[in-house]
Amino acid sequence: MTATETKTTTTNGRTDGANGVHQIGRSVPRIDALDKVTGRAQYTADLHLPGTCYGAFLRSPHAHARVVSIDTSEAERMPGVVAVISAASIARDLAIVVEEEMHAARRVLSLFPNVGGKVTYHGQKIAAVAAATKELAEEACERIKVEYEVLPPVIDVREAVKEGAPLVHDETKPVDGLDHGPFAAPTLFNIAGQNHRNEGDVDAGFREADRIFEDTYVIPRAHQTYIEPQSTVADVARDGSVTVWTSTQGHFAVRSNLANSLRIPLSKINVIGMTIGGGFGAKFGGIVDTYCVLLAQKARRPVKIIYTREEEFLDAKPAPGAVITVKTGVKEDGTITARQAWALWDTGVGSGGCYATNRVKGVYKIEHFKVDAYDVHTNKPAPGAYRAPGAPQATFAGETQLNRICAAMGWDPVEFRLKNMREGDQIAFKETLQAVADRAGWAKRQSKTGPNEGWGVAVGEWTNGAGPASAVVSVHEDGKVHVFYGLMDLTGTDTAMAQIAAEVLGVRYEDVTVSRGDTNSAPFGTASGGSVVTFSFGNAVKRAAEDAKKRLLELAADHLEVAVEDLELANGRVSVKGNDESLVTVAQLGQMALRSKGGPIVGHGSFASEPSATTTAAQIVKVSFDPDTGQVRLRKLYGSLDVGKALNPMACEGQMEGGLVQGFAWGLMEQMRYAEDGRNWNPGLLDYRVPTTLDFPDIESVMVEMPTKNGPFGVKGIGEPPIAPGVACLVSAVADATGVWINEVPLTPERVLHAIKANGKK
């Protein structure tokens, strides 16, 4: 165990190591900071190609309706309108398709509802128009006439699974239900997916328990609310080859999506990833790019589509809501004997959520654990990923209930967790929790608590993914280093990659430049999601830099007439060990290489996939509440995270704070709401509240470094875990302050006041 706590008071100074100045572990400013703050960074909306026309969508005003007719003729006749697409036009354009291609064509045919088919959520795309101006495109959409036969919608998952509920998709078959749990029934309806997990024997575990707790937690859908909306520009050449400029987390993912959904050969698509203004899991393509390409194919001109904020709320890929029931058995001695969870995930017209229910188990030793979880169709858009997909929801249920158990049993929530946490190789669950408890002064918190104040703690876990990544590192004749790859930088990863290359090649971070290639030029790289980037690309860049270093040392050995083993590379030069006089600079080697047998110095590195180790995020909050209005304020916030190794402590801290704020915001104010008729009730930032800086106190971050074997320099993926504990942490603190466990979020003033009053009447 070598967990070390690093102070997060970041210093911009360098640490001197045996190998000279270390470039990792430095809090260097982001490599793109100047471009961003001066407005020079190029976002998709900044792109103005000659002859560009603008796309707009006609959307369903109903949550659930049958489409009786669609008449696009008037829109098509409007001067300035260059393309109108709908299910009918796509079918017409595909008329030449031979029968065996119909299967492949099904995806493109499903982009819009057919006449006779259904719209299944408010805001669903019915048709799209490209026109000379955005205003004209919008006006043309308004001139498309659609007749609907309105159907009753289903909005709540608890209603959707019942017999007699409207079927979102007519073809969804009923499934066998459960004979136990909160939604026990012989048959369940509108089921989009299932997850059943069974470890040990929960019934036996519950028999061992002294006390059993069962609670149901409800969390709504949340939108990722990235600053930059979904946006794409597409252009189609005479030969049918497609160029797409887009805001995406993965341009290679966009390329394959387009190839699959539009039946265009991969080699005929080039995707250029523009600077991205946030994604958080929602920018893997499919929301606007597919439609933009279809319009460009038809228009024979570049087409630009920039979503409005309203469109974001109506028709993007928000995080699913969930209703999760958790049952936990404990012994008087503080051990957990069994845990069981039942969950219904609100996956709208799509699927993807119920697997995350497994996270209810948390990082604890629990021998008997069972999950029965379902993705449930409702009349809402399909969900997507949102930073640690499913973890905030499942952690809300799991961690809140642990705190409730502690309150009921008179146990300290930190001590109880430390007692029950798993231990193992490369993990630091206990150290991470202890670190935040120490920083917050948890043990002495009672003395720091006034009336109407309370404290909460919660722990989240996540294991980063990994994916194929590759990079090219070149050493130029001025001694500067260049990294080239296909990495979409969302969070400052270009900066971390430059630090890795600098560290390996013994140059300063400031001497490294980074550029991203489009899908035609860059070697393949996995999309930036699942906390994979620093782990996967970090390995690729490290390998590429090591490859270049090998060449550098060979050239130096040749030049200095010594063996490679006798050389060391640091501070921009190669010297003979123990002889400071005998040296050659990296710049000189870069020049020599041009005349050498091997040619210019270029290193290659590729990485496929290796397992990482689980990381923990632990958070503590102090809250206060107003007993007359129900308003909750965050007073003190502390977060800790096992980062494996902090390549750039300032960037790590940014990830920790950003994730923490998103988690707490979901507990405090964020919620997508749907009215009884199924229409989105708050499609804008006026009534979908995200916090401002004034809603949060300063956040104190503590980093723990428990390295993982397969990460470059021990790095763990850290983008996602900090969002996981927030909801549970907040709800538990409010319970500590008010004495009431409010199991549904967000904790709006009205909900809190209502709960306090209801409790007072008991």
Next chain:
Amino acid sequence: MRDFEYLAPRSIGEAVALLQQHGAKARCLAGGTDLVLMMTDKIATPAYVIDIKHIPELNVFEWDPTGGLTIGAAVPFRILERSDVVQRHYPGMAESAGEVGSWQIRNLATPGGNLCTASPSAEIAPILWALDAQVTIAGPNGSRRIPVQQFVTGVRRTALEPEELLVDIRVPPPGERAGSHYIKLKERQKMDIAFVGVAAAVELEPGDGVIREAKIALGAVAPTPIRVPKAEATLRGQRLTDERLEEAGREAADAAKPITDVRASAEYRKEMVHVLTKRAIRQAVAIATQH
């Protein structure tokens, strides 16, 4: 946004002439923080946008101990919020001005525009109602002055005729021992819309704690801001006691006719009127007591 013609008159006369010429096809632009959004969403589609910021009378911001405060229709919130005069004589108005949007918004948006938009949750309205402000309106037949309470006639409706222009807001000088306060209930600390807004303005008798005059106004709980005469009568001529305060709070809640919407239920809003009215009165009296 639809195309429009931008017009920038330099005098009230020119502006009124343009309004006469274009009537309902024209909209006046001050800060534009409401109008531009309405135009983007095509809720408003004016063919002519008349920028009133170049008219001298509409940029007047003047304090006179006998005449009170004049706020030209083009004067932005940030001026009010930061003004020593406003902070000293009308603390409730400084509070309410500071509750609008962000700094950037408050540098553009104006109390005049806020009144003309006539949203039920308009920030500046309750305090102007409580302070018995008046508004000056210019039209083809010269100007007229009406109480602010008569200016807003409904949700997004005002007493302005199509050819008329709001010139300024006039706030009478406060009494010797006066205090005012505004409280906005919202979910976020800033940059949020009022679920409920309560303004209280009081004046104390010289030398003791008897309330000579009390005025209470509510926002976001009825189609227009409302005064609560019953609660005012409960306080007038009385010392502030917990019982009086409770009674006034209850009377304010009774007067509120809120709706249930995506932001809050009618029940919660009513209850909050009760709580916040008590707080606003208590604070206004505390400020007055310092004088």
